[in-house]
Amino acid sequence: MKLLRLLSVGLSLLLALNSQAQKKQSAAFSRADTLRGSITPERAWWNLLHYDIRVQPDIVAQTIKGSVSIQFKALQKPLKMQVDLQQPLKIDSIIWQKGKKEKLIFQRSGNVAMVTMPAFLKAGMEGLVTVYYQGVPRAAVRAPWDGGISWSKDELGNPFVATSCQGLGASVWWPCKDHQYDEPELGVTIGVRVPDTLMNVSNGRLIETIQHEDKTKSWVWQVKSPINNYSVSMNIGKYVQFKENYQGENGNLDLTYYVLPQNLNGAKKQFEQVKPMIKCFEHWFGPYPFYSDGFKLVEVPYLGMEHQSNVAYGNKYQNGYLGRDLSGTGWGLKWDFIIIHESGHEWFGNNITSVDIADMWIHEGFTNYSETLFTECMDGKSAGNAYNKGARRNIKNDKPILGVYNVHNTGSGDMYPKASAMIHTIRMSMNNDEKFRQLLRHLNKRFFHKQVTTDMIQKEMSAFAGYNLKTVFKQYLTTTQIPELEYQLSADGRQLKYRYTNAVPDFNLQLPLTTGNDILVLKPKVKQWQLLQLTQKQAAGLDLEKLADYFYIVINGRKEAQIKMN
Known part of the structure; x- marks a missing residue:
């Protein structure tokens, strides 16, 4: 009875602690986190079709102004539309653009705007709204890990500006439906207006340049494929470009590189790794997924980022990870990490x-x-x-x-x-x-x-x-546990006893291993010993310790004079 009372008290304490832990975890997140991270009703009712992004950064003042047109289709009875834009950026107005133009009412709460839709909008209809905005976007602190906009200069003193917003969210510099579950089916158009001594490189293909009377130029890029928001990028610098073609699994693939002119020779040498990379990854993963948008590397003032069809590069034209091998084996110095x-x-x-x-x-x-x-x-x-x-x-x-x-x-x-x-x-x-x-x-x-x-x-x-x-x-x-293969081997090596420990219940990772000319497939169970009788050849070729070279497990074994099942 005393043992039962102790177990009962222990169980009650465990349940209480678990309940407190759940409440603590729930309390760690705010309503703003839920609005940012969930598929809210104000997001779920509409399907994203296309973004048309038009922005003009002021490089000296480190501000931005522009508009984003959001094309969508109503999947059900419309609710308010959630549009994300991170403070301190401000929304000036939101305009309904389909048919008769109409200024829409919206309420701003933190990083979210809830927009009242026109009364005539019904399920199955397409809509188009344009969000006009301006202000001071978040400056990157330690791009790309703590991102935003990097307002910097190259070594010659020319403006060198780039975006990085994975994790942080694209709404740090443009208004959008900032959740990964919904990508624009018809792609994105990105127009960036900069001083005409500079160039902007964004995702996809350059479709238009517009020279303005105030000595600025708009660079307009088009992405035909769906794209996740954090991949949409703006990269401004005094770029030069060079090109290659690659005959891949789906035909001709354009390879275009945008680099600072002082780094052109180094880039031509370092970027020789691109074709072998494409060949390798097409072999293992299948065709490059964005033939219609091409492949680009663009030099940026930070380490790098996976912006779709416009990979950001800042590894200083050297192999490894800024010259280091993350594996410590030497193999990582044979290629450029970024x-x-x-x-x-x-x-x-x-x-x-x-x-x-x-x-x-x-x-x-x-x-x-x-x-x-x-x-x-x-x-x-x-x-x-x-x-x-x-x-x-x-x-x-x-x-x-x-x-x-x-x-x-x-x-x-x-x-x-x-x-x-x-x-x-x-x-x-x-x-x-x-x-x-x-x-x-x-x-x-x-x-x-x-x-x-x-x-x-x-x-x-x-x-x-x-x-x-x-x-x-x-x-x-x-879990943070590394599963452990525990084994015992008889003195003559002919009897093998094995099991998993430090693993979740029913952990069932199979372990093929070569012993002589045979391949044994061990199927250890958690905390349950199994006994295997080996042939002389199998015993002679058995090396269980080598399993740790191939599997992320810990090996713990010993030889015994006699194997006992207990």
């Missing part, structure tokens, strides 16, 4: 986009894994495997990789190296590189220009793996 990593996002992040930023591992984990694949393309599978294992040193296991949903929250930075290690672990578990390659290509075809969730990715990967990966995803994405 060219490879940020371009990898064209497939994962830009083609396939997570619905909620809580699932940003889908962007960063697969793209981090593209570094492993490029190393493999250049120097072989053993080099790629060594790079992937070396990069594990960056894993912190500080908190789960998945963030909190519907409040614009991301999880641990482990979404880069740990999610990559998980993907590599799943690949090794499949023990079939061609099938794994077809899986990656399938994902990019199945979810072409679409938004996805972790559950959707897990189900597709499970189908190719041949077993349910639900607990594998749960282990690596929602």
Whole structure:
């Protein structure tokens, strides 16, 4: 009875602590977080079709003014329309543009404007509203991690301005429906007006330049593909350009590079890595997803960012990550980190986009894994495997990789190296590189220009793996535990006893390993010993410690004179 009372008290205390933890987590987020991070009713009733962005930055005053026309279709009875624009930027007016023009009433609360729609708007109808705005946009503090607009100068004293807003949100510099779940089906038009001694480079293709009487020029770019908001970019500088063509899986792909003139020679040498990169990623991931918009690298005053069809580059024309190898193996110094990593996002992040930023591992984990694949393309599978294992040193296991949903929250930075290690672990578990390659290509075809969730990715990967990966995803994405393979081997090496510990219940990662000419597939269970009788040849070739080279697990084993099941 005393034990039961203690258990009852312990359970009550645990439930109370859990309830307090949930309340504390809920209290950590505000209504503003919910408005920013959820598919609110004021977002859900309309489908985004196209943005037409027209802006004029004042480089001296570091201000911006402009307009954004939002084309949409009503999916149901219209409510108020939520338009996001981060303070201190101000909305001057919002105008209904379809048919008879009408000034719309809106209420501003923090970073959100709720716009009253015309009474005649019905489900199935298309609409067009233009938001006129101006003010002081947030200046980047430490781009691209703490972004906004970088108001800077190049080494010759010329203006050098660029945007970076992943995580922060595109509404830091232009009004939009600032959530990843809805991308403009008909693309985006971006017109930026700058002094005519400078150039603006944005996403897609340049379709028009307009010379104005006040010695300014508008550079108008068109993106034909759907695009996530944070990819839309403005890059202003005294650029020169050079071009190449690449014959890829879907035909001719334009490669265009915009760099500062003083860096032209270095760029021509460093950007020789682009064609091998495209070839490698098309092999593994499928066709480049934006042939209609081309591929660009544009020099920026910060490290880099995966802006769709307009990859921002600031790695100072050197290999590695600003000259460092993040894996510590030496392989990462054989290629330019920004060219490879940020371009990898064209497939994962830009083609396939997570619905909620809580699932940003889908962007960063697969793209981090593209570094492993490029190393493999250049120097072989053993080099790629060594790079992937070396990069594990960056894993912190500080908190789960998945963030909190519907409040614009991301999880641990482990979404880069740990999610990559998980993907590599799943690949090794499949023990079939061609099938794994077809899986990656399938994902990019199945979810072409679409938004996805972790559950959707897990189900597709499970189908190719041949077993349910639900607990594998749960282990690596929602806990900070590294699963441990515990084993005991008899003195003669013929009896193997093994199990998983430090793992979620029913963790079922399969472990193929080569022993002599045989391939054994271990299927350890959590906290349940299993006994395997080995042949002499299998015992002679068994090396369980090497599993840690390929799988993100801990190996803990010993030899015993006699194996006992207990």
